[in-house]
Amino acid sequence: MSELPPYMRPERSFQGLILALQRFWADHGCVILQPYDMEVGAGTFHPATTLRALGPRPWNAAYVQPSRRPKDGRYGENPNRLQHYYQFQVILKPSPPDIQQLYLNSLYAIGIDPGIHDIRFVEDDWESPTLGAWGLGWECWCDGMEVSQFTYFQQVAGFECAPVAGELTYGLERLAMYVQGVDNVYNLNFNGREDNRKVTYGDVFLQAEQEYSRHNFEHSDYEMLFKQFSMAEEACRKYLADGWADKEKSRHLMVLPAYDQCIKASHVFNLLDARGVISVTERQSYILRVRELAKACGEAWLKTQAGGQG
């Protein structure tokens, strides 16, 4: 770390933190991917996690994923909550025996010295009803703050993970606030520069938070969104149906485009939910509809090359 110029140091620069994590996991053999180019609620939705967690092939990847939680928007007025934020996602399949130590080393790499901090693994079972997925693991605490989620995937899209993948998710803003010693996310130093060259997180995202909050809660065109949901759902099913190479369904040739529609449906549902146009009882049925898509995608994925067929 000492050879880094000051503006690249993870405790001074948001982007420096991201780059340090990428560097760390690249050193450990991960494929460093770029964010998936669709709106998702969490890094887990990236096909590099959801789909790659299924099937027997080894897979190690790390990437930043912009994540959208329309309901968490606060018009830029809450120092901790955002409707758009970054997750850093690592997936290691099969989970290596020293995965906990690797994780701790990654914290060290971004300036968290376990000799002076209190790092703890606190029970947190993870479940995603929309993805039909669950796993066991922890929230990782540093001095009482949750800095990551650590999960051993047991099931994804309704299928057993064989082998099991380990998933690490770092909440980047929170982590950066911690290492930079900042209490308001908008005050994060984004580029690590000082004086007039300094760009803050607020400079980059405050306007977006305000605009999207207005959109998510007050103005999103829900009639269009309802249609989009149905269209995405239909398209997903159609692509899955069309993608089978043969009648025996021994091979699938078009999972990824179908899965895109599943992600789309999931995000549209989140927008509708934020807009408050889905009642409590309907909510459950929408979640189930997305889950059915995810399951069908998982089933098809297992019949592809990357899913382990041939």
Next chain:
Amino acid sequence: MPDLLFELFSEEIPARMQARAAEDLKKMVTDRLVDAGLVYEGARAFATPRRLALTVQGIPARQPDLKEEKKGPRVGAPENAIAGFLKSAGLNSVDEARVEKDKKGDFYVALIEKPGRDAIDVIADMLPVIVRTFPWPKSMRWGERSERPGALSWVRPLHAMVATFGPETEEPTLVHFAVDGIESGFVTYGHRFLAPDPISVRHFDDYVAKLEKAKVVLDAERRREIIRTDAKNLAFAQGYELVEDEGLLAEAAGLVEWPVVLVGSFDETFLQIPGEVIQATIRNNQKCFVLRDPQTARLVNKFVLVSNMEAKDGGRAIVAGNERVIRARLSDAKFFYETDLKTRLEDRLHKFKDIVFHEKLGTQAARIARIEQLTGELAPLVGADVGKAKRAARLAKADLLTEVVGEFPELQGLMGRYYAQAQGEDEAVAHACEDHYKPKGPDDLVPSDPVSIAVALADKIDILVGFWSIDEKPTGSKDPYALRRAALGVIRIVLDNNLRLPLVAAFRRAIDGLLSTHSALINVDRLPVELLAFFADRLKVQLREQGARHDLVDAVFSLEGQDDLVLVVRRVAALGRFLDSDDGRNLLAGFKRAANILRIEEKKDNASYDGAPDEALYQLAEEKVLARAMAEVKAEAGRAVAGEDYESAMRAMAKLRPHVDAFFDKVTVNVDDRALRANRLKLLNEIRAATRAVADFSRIEG
């Protein structure tokens, strides 16, 4: 005799599972040892976040030899039957078997001698089975092996196992086995950060000592005491007092191997938030303790955190980090609280129209309207101001829609009170917002203010009647809507406040309320009676815990129309005292005798003798005297009961005793004269009837 040391070293075990897991481990190992004939002297089990450990002392080095006789086929049975027998008994030929005789002829018997095995071998066979079948509430697979069928499943990845066996004075032997690629050994590891290197251990004693050196306190009880003592001392040193919290203490002890207690503080301005909100924030989210000023009993701006680290900087960074998180959390809480204060409780109510309480019982809004209606009807019966009680019922649930309660559901009710007070509600109304939930458990206080009582009763009766009406009653251990607690709550409120509340009428009012909005209800005619029977069961449990006899409760409830719990309890108490006296016991014996004779004769004759006896047919003085006494006693006891004076009623009953005794002494019931016999049976029946003035004696045991 040798001892066993067994440790399972894994990634972090959830705090809430540790104690149970240690117990399960002990039970599984010791049960199997005993089953294998290895009776041990003692065993203790331990858990930390990263390990389960067990020591079993005084295990015999060998199993006892077993001798067993095995019965075989008859002499001359088909060859394959005999061959099978020889094989299963481990014999080479029939010459090695004995021949015995029974009624049907000769048969073979094999004497099988099973020499005991070395205990270490038995244990080596047993431990892997225990690991594989360990009853974790939730377990998982991991790593490369997880794709193989039969992969090990454990609470979190298992890394190492120590298993040694041997007498205290000697080098122990490795109990060698493997589970899914993990081999047992002598090696474990210390604290994750403070002493991560491998440690070689032998016996339990040096295991504990070496762990302690490696910054691991094995015993959860000791970790708890360290935290408790250090936390209290640190608080005291600052002139404050620890707000003790056993649940949090146990959890904190399950999150650390090496507890280091530190104190942090937060901005004093946060003390404007209600103390309960501060405590919930700090406790639930951060697992920290709060402190109070012993003089004022109010919280102070300090908290106690339990870390797992002896930090190089003395804990400065840890305290600073925790302070920052707590500041952010308290900012959220303060924001929630202040946001909540901006909306009046009644202005939240419209939202309940969109919230389903139960699919078949309608929305929360409908339920609140029912509670309000019923509260208004109950209020005069419990001495509450109707207007205030209805107001309280309207507002009592509104805090469910507030931000603070959304964040901390356990603060429901309490926040309702704060918000009601803040908007200037009458104190009785505000307190009812909190107290109508009470009693929440057997140790909780019972509301005593009439307004709170009215709302609490209406709330509970509505939920009971509602779920009864859709046939969702508690069954066995299943009681998802906590209906037993609701019924017991009603019972305690009624009894503790000495309320004269006929329950059946209250149930009917609640049913009427339901019927005004819902049509598809089942069995509402029988509902009050069935629900009352449920109350009788709850009351029985309650009284039994206080030492009363449950059969007496039955004896009172089986009289008609007993729905006034205060009277039921008084009657049960009087009955209990009466039955403890000689008069009571003898009268009961007389009653039982009369009832027995009647039962037998009525069955024999296939008739009942419940008409009035004919005075003209009395022949003996004892009959006449008994008849006269009964008439008097019935009238006297009846008057006493009507005046709710059960002691006098019992005393009146006692007067029957000599006459009943004399009747049985002198009078023969089963005489040949049919009319006379029938008349005497009718007289016996009068005894049964007379006692019903105070209780159904047939329900009384003994």
